[in-house]
Amino acid sequence: MIELYPFIIEAIQIVIVLLFAPLFVGWVRMLKCWFQGRTSAGLFQPYRGILKLFHKDVILAENASWLFRFTPYLVFGVTVLAGGIIPIISLTLPFATVADVIAIVALFAIVRFFTALAGMDIGTAFGGMGSSREMMIGSLAEPAMLMAIFTVSLISQTTSLSNMADVVIHKEFILRPSMAFALLAFVLISLAETGRIPVDNPATHLELTMIHEAMILEYSGRHLALIEWAGMIKLFLFTTIGIASFFPWGISTSVNLINISAGIIFLILKMGFLGIGLILIETGLAKMRIFRVPEFLGSAFLLSTLGMLSYFILE
C-alpha cells in the first residue's frame, strides 16, 4: 500500500473542493430541472459560467473603494481555507489540527462580514438592503449553528471536526435523539446559510425577495466569478460538514491511497444523495416571506437546544 504524506492529502482535498463544488451545484441544478420537467443545461454548466465570467471585463462603480475590490479575493480565499479544515476525504488533515469547528463558523462569519460591507460600499439601495438582511439571518443562524455543533461535540467530547467524525465512526452505533435534533437543526441552518429555498432563492434576482444576490449585484467579471465560485464552495462545505458530523462513515481514517480513493467515491455517492434530498426540500417548499425567516431560524435554534437538552435528559 502506498502511504501518502498528509500534506499531499490536504492538497488533493483542496483540489477536490475547488473542482467538486461547481459539479455539486451542477448536479443540484440538473436535478431541479428534471423535477420541474425542464431540460437541464448539463452537469458542467457551472464551470462554463465561471469560465465565461473570468473572460469578461470588470466594470467598477466610480465610488468603489479598495474594500469592494479586495472582498472577492478574501471571500474566495477564506472559503477555500475552510475547505482545508473540514475532513472531506480523510480525517488526517494537517489543517484540521489547528482549527476546530468554531473556527470554521468564524471563517464563514468573516466571509459574511466582508460581503455585507462590499454590498454597502457602492451605496446602492439593493446592496444595503441585501446586507442588512444577510446580517439579520447571520445573527440568528450562527448561534443556532453553534448550538447544533456543540450538541455533536458533547457526544464526542471534542470540538475538532476530525475527532468528532472519528468518534462517530469508531464508537458503537447508538440511536441518539440529540443527534437527530442536531441534524434537523443543521439542515435548517444550512438552507439559510447557503441561501436556498425557503429562505432565499439562488435562481432569481427579484428585488423584493433576494438576499445574497442583492449584495453582489454590483460585481462583474472575475470578481463575480470568484464570489459565485466561493458561494458554490460554501454550499459544498456545508454539505460536507453535515457529512462529517452526522454520516462520517467512509471518510478515510488512515493515510493510504486505497482508503483515500474509497473516501472520494463515498463522498461522490453521499453528495449525490444529499443533492436529491436538497432538491426534494426545495421543490416541496415555497419561499417564505422575509419576516418569517426569524421564526424559521428560531425553530432551528429550538431544535438544536432540544438536541442539547435531550443529550442530558435522555442519554
Add this chain to the structure above:
Amino acid sequence: MSINLAAQVNSIMAALILLTSFGLLVQRRMYGLLHLFAWQGLFLSISTAIVGYVSGSHHLYISSILTLALKVILIPYILHFLMKQLHIHKEVEQLVNVPTIMLIGIALVIFSYYLTAPIRELSTLVTRSTLAVALATVMLGLLMMITRRHAVTQIIGFLALENGLFFAATSATYGMPLVVELGVALDILIAAFIFGIFFFQIRTTFDSLDVEQMTKLKEED
C-alpha cells in the same frame, strides 16, 4: 430486539413526543395541529408498546392499543368531524411572540428535568430518563392552553397534556394498574364528547370559537 436497543428506540420516541409538543405550541393551522396531535399519540402508543416489551408487563400492550384507538384514531376523527361541521378546518390562528413562547418552552423543559432529577436517581427502570420528557409534555400542554385563544386549540393542548400524563405513567412505573388506565381512558372519551358539545354551544352563542370573547365574568369594581 435487545433491551438496550429498545431503550434507545424509546428515547427516540420520547424525543419525537417532545418535538411534537413544541410543534403544537407554534402550529397555527388547525389541520396541522390535528396531525401533530395524532402523530404524538402514535409515538406514545409505540413507546408504550416498547416499554411493554421491555418490562414484559402485558397490560401495557392493552394500553398501547387503547392509546392508538383513542388518541390516534377516535379523538382526531371526532375533532376532524367537528372542525368540518364548524367550518374551521382551514382557520389560521393568530399567534404572537413565537420566539418568546419557544424560549419559555425550553425553560419548562429544563425545569422538568430539574424537578424529576431526584426520581431519576431513585429509579432502576430503563425508561427512567423519559420521565423528564413526560413532565415537559405536561408543562408544554399547559403553556399551550395558556397562550392560545381558540377553543379547539385549548382542547388539543389539554389532550396533549393528557398524553404527557400517560407517558409519565409508562416511563416512571411501567404503567398504572390496568383498572386505572381504563378509567382514565374512559374519562378522556367522555371529555371528548363534552368538548364536542361545548364547541357547538360556544359557536352558537358567540358566533366564533375564540375564547377571547369570554371575558364577561370577572370582578367588577
Add this chain to the structure above:
Amino acid sequence: MTLLILLSVSFISAVVLAFVGDRKFAPEINILGSAATFAAGVGLAIEVYMHGPMVAGNKFFFVDAFNVYLAVLTSFVSMTTAVFSRRYMRWEREHGRVGHWGMRFYHAMFQLFIFAMLLALLTNNVGVLWIAMELATLSTVLLVSLYRTPTAIEAAWKYFILCGVGIALALFGTVLLYFAAEKVLGEGGEALLWTNLSQVSDKLEPTVLSLAFVFLMVGYGTKVGLAPLHNWLPDAHSEGPTPISAVLSGLLLNIALYALVRCKVLVDGATGTHQAGYIMMGFGLLSILVAAFSLLRQKDIKRMFAYSSIEHMGIATFAFGLGGQIATFGALLHMLVHSLTKSSIFFTAGHASQMHRTQEMDKIKGLLKGNPLVGWGLMFGVMAIVGMPPFGVFVSEFLILTATMKDAPLLTPLLLIGIGVAFAALFRRVQPMVAGLIPANQHPLKAAHIPVILHLVLVLIIGLYMPDFLSQWFHTAVELLK
C-alpha cells in the same frame, strides 16, 4: 351489600332518568333515588359504627369513619337538594329557561354526579379516586352551561379547562405516588390501594412523595377552590342552576378536600415532617384572605356565597394542615356544618333570585315580607355561615381558632381578620335584601321549605349539642388522620 346498593341506586337512577328525565314524575324519581341512596348510606354508617372499618369487593372498596361520615353527608344533602330542585326546576321550566332535553340531562347528570362523588369517597384505590373526581367534574360541566347564556357557557368553559388541568396535575401526583408505592408493595393494582399504602407509608420514599404532594395539592386544590386556583368556582356557582351550585359547594368541594387529606396522611407518614401541613396551611390561609376581601366587592348573590365557600374551604384546609386533635376535629365538623349551611343558603338564594328575576343583590329586597320562609331562611343561613352562636359553624370555627392559638399563635390574627371581614361583608349585604318593603319587581313564589328548615335545624342542633355518636365518630376519624 349495603355498599353496593348505595352506589348502584344512584347509577341506576341516572340511567333511568336519562330516558324519562323530562316527564312529570321525573323529580319524584330523582327524590326517590336520592332517598334510597341516603337510606343505604345510613345503613352503611350503622354497619361501620357497629363493626368498625370494613374492606369489601375484592379490596376495591374501603369504608372507615372518615369517609362514611362524608358519604352520609353527601347522600343526605343530595336528597334534600333533590327535594329542593323539584320546585326550583319546575319554575325554571315553566319560565322557559330549560327545555325537555335540558330537564332530562339535568336529572341524569345530577344522579351521575352523586354516583361519582360516592365512588370517590368509598373506593380504596387512589387511582380510582382520581377517576371518580374527574367523572364528577365532567358530569357537572354541562350542567353549569345548562341555561346556554353567554356567561353560563363562559363559566362552564372555565370550569372545564381549569378543573381539567388541575385534575390532570393530580394524576401526575398519583403517578408519582404509585412510583413510590411500587417500590415497597410491588407492581400491580395492590400498590394503589389505600389500605396497603397507609400501612407502609413510613417506608415510602420521602422525596418522591413530597414532589407528588405538590402536584396533588395543586390538582385537588383546584377542585377544592383554594386560592390562587379558585377562579372557576365563583363563575360556575353563579351561572349554573341553583341546585347544582348547592351540591357543588356543599359536596364536591368536600370530596376534593377529602382526597387531599387522604394524600396528606400518606405524605406525612413518609416524610415524618410537617411539610405537607405547612403547604396546606399556606393555601388555606391565602384562600381565606382572598375570599374575604373578594366578598366585599360582590354584587351577584350566588357569586357572593361562592366566595364564602372558598373562605370556608380555606378554613377547613388550614385546620387539616394545622393537624392535631382539636384542629382536625374542628375541620371535620366544619366540613359538615358548612356543607349543610351553605346548601340551605343556596336554596334560599335561588328562590330569592327567582322571585326577583335577577341575581343582582341591589334589586333583591323585602324578602321577609314577600316570602317569610325565604327571608328568614336566608337570614338565619347567613347568621350561621358567618359563625354566630349558637349555630354549628361557630363551634367548629371556635375549635379551629383555639387550636391555632395554641399551635400557631402568630397566624391567629390573619385567620381572625379573614373571618371578620367575611362576617362584615356578608352581613352588610344580607340585611338590605331581607328587610324593607316588597319592591315592584318581586313576584310571589312557592318555595321548597323542607330542605331549608331541615338543614338549618340540623346546624342549630349541632351547635347546641353534639350528639354522642357524632362526636365519637369524629374522634375515630381524628385518630385515623393522625
